[in-house]
Amino acid sequence: MSKQILSPLPGTFYSKPAPGQPAFKKVGDTVAVGDVIGLIEVMKSFHEVAADQAGTITAFIADDEEPVMAGQALIELA
Amino acid sequence: MVIQKLLIANRGEIAVRIIRAAQELGIATVQVHSAADAESLAVKMADEAVNIGPPMASKSYLNIANILKAAADTGADAVHPGYGFLAENADFADAVEAAGLIWVGPKGSAIRVMGDKVAARVAAQSAGVPVVPGSDGRIDDPDQARALALTIGFPVMIKAAAGGGGRGIRIAQDIEEFDRLLPQASAEAKAAFGDGGLYMEKVIERARHIEVQILGDGTDVIHCFERECSLQRRRQKVWEEAPSSALPQAMREKLCASAVALAKAVHYRGAGTLEYLYDDASGAFYFIEMNTRIQVEHPVTEMITGIDLVREMLRIAGGQPLRYKQSDVRLNGHAIEVRICAEDPAQGFKPGPGTISTLKVPGGPGVRFDTLLYQGYTVPPFYDSLLGKLIVWDETRAQAIARMARALGELEVGGLPTTKPLHQALARDAEVQAGQFHTRWLEPWLDQNADRLGEEIKTP
Numbered sequence: 001m002s003k004q005i006l007s008p009l010p011g012t013f014y015s016k017p018a019p020g021q022p023a024f025k026k027v028g029d030t031v032a033v034g035d036v037i038g039l040i041e042v043m044k045s046f047h048e049v050a051a052d053q054a055g056t057i058t059a060f061i062a063d064d065e066e067p068v069m070a071g072q073a074l075i076e077l078a
Numbered sequence: 079m080v081i082q083k084l085l086i087a088n089r090g091e092i093a094v095r096i097i098r099a100a101q102e103l104g105i106a107t108v109q110v111h112s113a114a115d116a117e118s119l120a121v122k123m124a125d126e127a128v129n130i131g132p133p134m135a136s137k138s139y140l141n142i143a144n145i146l147k148a149a150a151d152t153g154a155d156a157v158h159p160g161y162g163f164l165a166e167n168a169d170f171a172d173a174v175e176a177a178g179l180i181w182v183g184p185k186g187s188a189i190r191v192m193g194d195k196v197a198a199r200v201a202a203q204s205a206g207v208p209v210v211p212g213s214d215g216r217i218d219d220p221d222q223a224r225a226l227a228l229t230i231g232f233p234v235m236i237k238a239a240a241g242g243g244g245r246g247i248r249i250a251q252d253i254e255e256f257d258r259l260l261p262q263a264s265a266e267a268k269a270a271f272g273d274g275g276l277y278m279e280k281v282i283e284r285a286r287h288i289e290v291q292i293l294g295d296g297t298d299v300i301h302c303f304e305r306e307c308s309l310q311r312r313r314q315k316v317w318e319e320a321p322s323s324a325l326p327q328a329m330r331e332k333l334c335a336s337a338v339a340l341a342k343a344v345h346y347r348g349a350g351t352l353e354y355l356y357d358d359a360s361g362a363f364y365f366i367e368m369n370t371r372i373q374v375e376h377p378v379t380e381m382i383t384g385i386d387l388v389r390e391m392l393r394i395a396g397g398q399p400l401r402y403k404q405s406d407v408r409l410n411g412h413a414i415e416v417r418i419c420a421e422d423p424a425q426g427f428k429p430g431p432g433t434i435s436t437l438k439v440p441g442g443p444g445v446r447f448d449t450l451l452y453q454g455y456t457v458p459p460f461y462d463s464l465l466g467k468l469i470v471w472d473e474t475r476a477q478a479i480a481r482m483a484r485a486l487g488e489l490e491v492g493g494l495p496t497t498k499p500l501h502q503a504l505a506r507d508a509e510v511q512a513g514q515f516h517t518r519w520l521e522p523w524l525d526q527n528a529d530r531l532g533e534e535i536k537t538p
Contacts, residue, residue, distance in 0.1 A: 010431055011459040012134055043420065043429035043463040067114065067133045067460065 003053045004073040005031075007062070011042035013049075013074060015064040023064070025075070030056050037075060040068070053077060080396045081105050081156040081180055085149045086120065088160025089139060091450045091466055092372070093120035096158050099388040108152045110145055112138035114458040119450050126152055133460040139163045142170050146177050156180035156395060162462075165371040166193055182395040183348045184294075184370050191344055192368040202365045205343040207336045210355065210364040212279035215239075220260060223278060227256050230280045236260060238267035239275035249281055282364065284516040285355035287315075288322050290337035291379045293390055294346035295400045301334040302383045303409050305351075305375055309504070309520045311427070316497075316520060317504060318375035318415045320382045323475055323513035324358055333363055338404075340365070349376070349391045358516070374417070374467065377448060381413035381471040412475040414482050416504075418449075419463040422495035423524075424532030431459040436492030440485035444471040444478075447489070457494060465496065475513065479505055499531050 007013065015023045015038050025037050031051045038049045055077030062074045083106040086093045093109060097120060100107045109124035114133035121127040128148040131138035138144070140163060149157060157174045159165040159182070171186040183189070191197045199209050211230035216239035217223050227234045227250070236259060237247045248263045250256035260276075268274035287310065291302040306322035307315040325333065337352040351369045356362075376387050385402065393401065421427040433456045439447050449466030451457075457465065470485055472478040483505040486498055504510050509519070524531070 009459070042459045043431060043461065045429055065134055 002058065003055055003077040004061070005037055005049070005051055005053065005075050005077065007040055007068045007070060007072050007074050008049065009040045009042050009047055010070045011040040011047075011068065013062045013064070013066050013068045014039040014041065014046075015060065015062075025057055027057050027059060030054075031075075031077060038062075049074065079155075079180065081182075081392060083108060083152065083154045084156045084158055084182075084392070085110060085145070085152070085154035085179075086124070086158050086160065087139070087145050088158070088163055088165070089115055089118060089120060089450075089461060090464060091448050092160040092374070093118075094123060094450055095448055096160060096388055097123045099386060099392055100158075102386075103389060103392055105156075105392065108148065108154045110139075110148045112460070114460050117455065119452055119455070128152060133458065135163065135461065142167075142173055146173060149174075149177065149179055154179065156182055156392075158182040158391070158395075159371065161369075161371050161374060166369070168193065180395050182391055184344075184346055184350065188344045188346055189370045192350075192370050195367070198367060199365075201344060202340055205336075205340040207340045207365045208363060210279050210282060210366065213277055216275040216277055218275055220264075223260060223276065224253075224256065226278060228253065230278070232256075233281040233283070235279045235281050236263040237277050237279075238263070238271055239273065239277045282355045282357055284359070284518070285357050286322065286324055286515075287353065287517050288325065288333065288356045288363070289351045289353040289373075290334050291373075291376070291387070292337055292341045292346065292350050292352065293385075293387070293394070293400060293402075294341050294348065294350070295394050295398075296345050296347040298400050299338045299341040299346055300400060300402055300404045300407055301338050302379050302385055302387070302407055304330065304333060305378055307375060308515050308517050309510075310517055311520055311524065315375060316417060317501065317510075318378055319475070319478075320378035320413050321409060322356075324356065326361075329361060329363070336363075336365070340368070346370075348394055349387050355517075374464070375415050377446060377467060377469045378413040378415045381444075381446070381469060382409055382411055383407055384410070411471055411473045412478040413469060413471045414475075414478050415467050415469040416482065416486070416501040417464055417497065418466045418468055418489070418491070418501075419497045420457055420465050420494050421463050421497055423497050423500040424528070425495075427497075428495075429459070429463045430495040431457045432494035433457075434491065434493045436490055438488065438490035440468065440488035442485070442488075444481055445485045446470070451491065465491065468501075476511070479511055503527060503530050 035051045059076040085108040107124040108126045110130045130144040164170040168186040168189040174181040248259040264274040286308045305320045307318045309317040437453045446469040470481040
């Protein structure tokens with residue numbers, strides 16, 4: 001079964017540190033535990049999402065600027 | 079032209095506030111909302127509601143095309159922008175008027191002048207309103223900068239003219255430090271922004287934030303006295319009062335007269351606020367900026383004057399002249415507002431959206447709660463954390479603080495963290511009770527009292 005990184009908070013998911021900048025990670029990148037994979041904006045405050053598992057990214061389940069729920073899968077790892 | 083149908087281009091408690099004012103004037107309401115706000119109180123209260131886009135504000139509440147389309151589709155003839163979002167967007171104001179609609183606010187041209195720091199400063203100076211001593215615009219010549227620093231007095235703040243976000247800012251305590259820091263600031267500004275131009279301003283230490291509410295109809299302007307909002311965290315107001323306990327009556331009159339002079343100079347129409355720094359020690363005040371919209375803390379002014387500011391905005395926008403002369407506006411008693419936010423003061427003000435499991439709203443004499451909450455409502459994570467504003471009025475400041483403590487004790491919001499314990503602790507603080515604070519008072523106080531901010535006090 002594939003591994004997933006879940007959103008710790010409800011809010012808006014950002015895959016980039018700022019508009020116009022490259023994404024934190026892209027499909028095919030390897031991820032180590034603790035790597036920042038995106039940001040969640042909750043009530044105008046920004047929280048980094050750190051990977052709690054290691055692996056290689058196979059898919060982004062949440063798109064940049066997409067609203068997400070707490071516990072919702074953001075990326076899939078192999 | 080009297081407004082028949084008002085579109086509210088905002089959300090949350092201010093949308094509720096505007097709908098209430100419209101209902102009392104017999105004006106129909108259209109509430110635009112994002113997909114995340116379909117169940118909001120404002121949507122439930124308005125006569126009509128239109129979904130204008132996804133949760134992200136840039137795709138909904140900041141989407142000018144969708145808002146104008148909603149106005150056209152519903153036959154709205156006026157737009158109230160509330161505060162935040164598009165409220166101070168001059169292009170939106172122009173677009174609303176270009177679409178043949180009434181804009182509930184000042185002309186786009188007035189928003190442009192007062193929204194530009196340098197232009198507002200120039201307008202203030204020509205109206206005879208004191209501004210923070212500093213350079214009028216950018217300064218490139220080091221000798222000129224040095225001479226100006228000696229004229230305005232220390233400490234002096236040096237910042238990049240092209241800057242923002244705190245980069246390139248330096249504070250010099252004396253001329254020796256200034257001579258050392260000036261080249262550094264210029265080099266850093268050049269490296270960061272490709273422009274070594276600087277801007278200088280005197281640092282006002284231990285200042286109070288005092289602001290004057292004005293109402294204008296394009297010709298006449300009146301003031302509705304001042305508010306003091308010195309208790310701030312990260313430049314966000316936390317606790318607001320009217321009147322300020324720091325102003326002697328003669329100073330109050332001078333400050334309010336200066337606000338009227340500046341608003342008249344720009345032919346101001348609608349409700350607006352002129353913000354000042356007030357230096358207790360010297361009794362000097364300095365204009366810093368004007369907000370060309372209704373403000374979050376407007377209710378404290380309503381409580382001490384009896385004037386419904388939002389209703390007056392709608393009347394003025396509908397073409398009526400001011401209904402009050404300055405002599406009609408009387409200051410009565412003392413009002414305090416606290417912002418109840420979905421943040422946990424015991425955990426570094428971590429935001430906590432969630433579903434409201436219980437809601438008990440305080441009542442009794444002199445108590446008002448402007449809120450977006452209802453029992454069972456799920457507070458979305460996409461917008462700011464303001465849940466409501468608890469406002470009290472009483473005859474004196476001391477009684478108002480006691481009433482605030484009593485009302486906070488009655489307030490119960492279950493299902494998410496709130497800033498209620500912070501306000502309870504503030505209401506019990508000796509310095510707050512004595513009115514001894516300034517804009518940099520609250521943050522160190524929060525550090526010292528961090529352990530007390532988790533306690534809810536049931537009865538004061």
